[in-house]
Amino acid sequence: MGKHNFGYFFHEGLSNMFSHGFMSFAAIGITVACLLIMGTFTLVAVNANELLVDLEQENEILAYVDDTYSDTAAKALQSDLEAIPNVASATYISKEQATADFSAEFPEEAMFQDLDPEIFEDRYAIKIVDLEKMSETCRAVEQVTGISEINAHEEIAGGFITIRNVATVVCVALIAILFVVSVFIISNTIKLTTFDRRDEIAIMRMVGATNGFIRWPFVYEGFMLGLLSAVIAFFLQWGLYAAVAQGVDNNDTMQLIRILPFQQLWPAVAGIFAAAGILIGVGGSLSAIRKFLQV
Amino acid sequence: MIRLKDVEMEYDNGTRAIQGVTLTIEDGEFVFLVGPSGSGKSTIIKLLTGEVEPCAGRIMINGFSVSNISGKQIPLMRRTLGVIFQDFRLIEKKTVYDNLAFVMRAVGARPKEIQKRIPYVLELVDLAEKADRYPTELSGGEQQRVAIARALVNNPNTIIADEPTGNLDPDRSLELMNLLVKINELGTTVVVVTHEKDLVDRFGKRVITIDSGHVINDSVGGYVGGRIHG
Ligand SMILES: Nc1ncnc2c1ncn2[C@@H]1O[C@H](COP(=O)(O)OP(=O)(O)OP(=O)(O)O)[C@@H](O)[C@H]1O
Ligand SMILES: [Mg+2]
Numbered sequence: 018m019g020k021h022n023f024g025y026f027f028h029e030g031l032s033n034m035f036s037h038g039f040m041s042f043a044a045i046g047i048t049v050a051c052l053l054i055m056g057t058f059t060l061v062a063v064n065a066n067e068l069l070v071d072l073e074q075e076n077e078i079l080a081y082v083d084d085t086y087s088d089t090a091a092k093a094l095q096s097d098l099e100a101i102p103n104v105a106s107a108t109y110i111s112k113e114q115a116t117a118d119f120s121a122e123f124p125e126e127a128m129f130q131d132l133d134p135e136i137f138e139d140r141y142a143i144k145i146v147d148l149e150k151m152s153e154t155c156r157a158v159e160q161v162t163g164i165s166e167i168n169a170h171e172e173i174a175g176g177f178i179t180i181r182n183v184a185t186v187v188c189v190a191l192i193a194i195l196f197v198v199s200v201f202i203i204s205n206t207i208k209l210t211t212f213d214r215r216d217e218i219a220i221m222r223m224v225g226a227t228n229g230f231i232r233w234p235f236v237y238e239g240f241m242l243g244l245l246s247a248v249i250a251f252f253l254q255w256g257l258y259a260a261v262a263q264g265v266d267n268n269d270t271m272q273l274i275r276i277l278p279f280q281q282l283w284p285a286v287a288g289i290f291a292a293a294g295i296l297i298g299v300g301g302s303l304s305a306i307r308k309f310l311q312v
Numbered sequence: 313m314i315r316l317k318d319v320e321m322e323y324d325n326g327t328r329a330i331q332g333v334t335l336t337i338e339d340g341e342f343v344f345l346v347g348p349s350g351s352g353k354s355t356i357i358k359l360l361t362g363e364v365e366p367c368a369g370r371i372m373i374n375g376f377s378v379s380n381i382s383g384k385q386i387p388l389m390r391r392t393l394g395v396i397f398q399d400f401r402l403i404e405k406k407t408v409y410d411n412l413a414f415v416m417r418a419v420g421a422r423p424k425e426i427q428k429r430i431p432y433v434l435e436l437v438d439l440a441e442k443a444d445r446y447p448t449e450l451s452g453g454e455q456q457r458v459a460i461a462r463a464l465v466n467n468p469n470t471i472i473a474d475e476p477t478g479n480l481d482p483d484r485s486l487e488l489m490n491l492l493v494k495i496n497e498l499g500t501t502v503v504v505v506t507h508e509k510d511l512v513d514r515f516g517k518r519v520i521t522i523d524s525g526h527v528i529n530d531s532v533g534g535y536v537g538g539r540i541h542g
Contacts, residue, residue, distance in 0.1 A: 025417065217403055217414070223361065224466060225390035226418035228383075 030237025044206040048297055051195035052290050064277055065181055079168040080158050082139040088252060091139040094163050098141055103154045104223045105144040111136040122239035132243040149178050198239040203242055203301025207235050211306060235302045243298020245288040313339050319369035321355055329355040344512050345505045347522035361395055362386050374469050386492040391419055394463030394471045398506035400455045402447040407445040408458050411515045419466055422494045427483045429465060437461045452503035453484035477508060513527040
């Protein structure tokens with residue numbers, strides 16, 4: 018008593034699994050599919066989020082300084098701008114600098130060289146922390162005395178955020194549904210074993226086996242089904258991800274999209290799959306044996 | 313020791329199977345429980361094993377108060393009992409040896425104990441040579457002896473048998489009863505439910521007679537009157 022008989026429970030769980038080869042196969046198949054769908058959506062979300070971070074870094078608000086301000090007065094605005102919440106940095110660009118940058122951007126265009134700086138305005142390039150609060154930040158920047166006008170791609174940011182938010186909601190809902198489906202399938206597989214073993218269970222109870230002792234083999238069975246599914250799903254996910262990444266890489270129109278390498282993601286994927294697989298497996302087995310071990 | 317005090321038991325459908333039963337069985341006794349079909353004999357057995365609960369009264373079994381036992385204690389209480397059924401209830405996929413090993417493992421016995429205990433018990437029921445047979449390769453009498461071995465293997469204080477001879481011919485029945493008496497003489501309390509008047513008369517043991525959920529006779533000797541129709 019007291020000692021957890023790992024070897025015995027493992028052996029019983031394993032033989033349960035094989036006694037219903039087809040059902041176990043089906044349960045593993047469904048769980049693998051669920052994990053793959055979860056994994057794929059999550060990886061897409063992770064990559065989208067990464068793109069969003071890029072976008073946040075690249076997406077600047079240009080704030081133009083009132084042209085009645087002198088160079089010194091314009092420079093003095095920096096602290097006001099940086100005091101605005103959500104502003105990461107405000108970099109001052111004088112009209113001379115702006116002119117030079119513009120000319121440098123179009124070296125072939127003769128008419129863009131030697132421009133008069135007076136047609137440009139002094140400006141700040143403002144980087145923000147959270148893209149989602151971009152509109153608020155734009156409004157706040159406009160309020161600063163000395164800023165005449167701003168220029169920002171609010172719609173792009175807004176659109177991107179909407180997509181990401183919708184994707185997240187769909188992703189979470191899908192994962193929840195698939196999770197429940199997997200638990201249900203594993204639960205039914207294990208119910209089949211408990212039904213198969215009902216005589217043995219009745220005898221075990223009659224001779225005074227504890228509920229724990231009777232339960233463990235089924236918990237192991239669920240655990241193994243879940244873990245095996247996770248391992249299979251992991252390798253399939255890896256292959257799938259590599260194939261998609263390759264495809265994006267080879268496609269000229271998608272050059273803008275930067276895909277994170279799987280090498281960077283695999284520990285998280287492995288961890289999440291293992292955790293989700295075990296949770297599904299053990300959850301399924303507990304739900305299978307719950308009602309049947311009262312008294 | 314088994315003690316029932318004013319025990320009442322009603323099934324979910326309203327059948328009042330046991331109505332005010334009081335009786336005591338001391339350690340080491342051999343007791344026959346007899347009575348007509350439907351009188352409540354099996355219900356008493358189920359009350360003893362904790363399969364059903366009384367709706368009134370107190371039941372004490374080998375130091376456990378079954379009427380208000382906690383879920384954790386039920387297995388411990390059951391380990392003091394060895395139960396035998398009319399239909400044997402052996403596991404057909406397991407050999408005789410594995411049927412016994414299985415119930416020893418179920419209560420946490422170590423492999424060493426299992427290896428030592430099983431040959432001893434099989435010897436006792438005279439099945440030492442058939443350890444590797446499957447239940448379907450045995451006669452009814454042999455199967456019931458395996459069931460007895462299984463009931464004994466965890467060394468219970470009390471053996472409870474519900475019509476253990478119901479599926480056996482008269483010679484096998486007598487053999488089986490003799491075996492139960494032998495087990496009783498080795499120190500185990502034995503409670504046997506049976507219909508077999510001849511057998512009961514033959515052994516001259518204590519007989520408790522049940523009718524319609526009441527104890528109507530409790531005496532040493534044989535069946536009372538011609539009341540039993542089985
Ligand atoms: N599970 C049940 N649900 C409802 N009523 C039951 C149940 N089991 C038994 N009974 C009823 O309880 C009464 C006692 O039944 P029990 O099985 O104890 O009789 P018994 O003395 O063992 O009979 P037999 O000699 O035929 O085995 C009977 O009226 C029976 O119909
Ligand atoms: Mg009966």
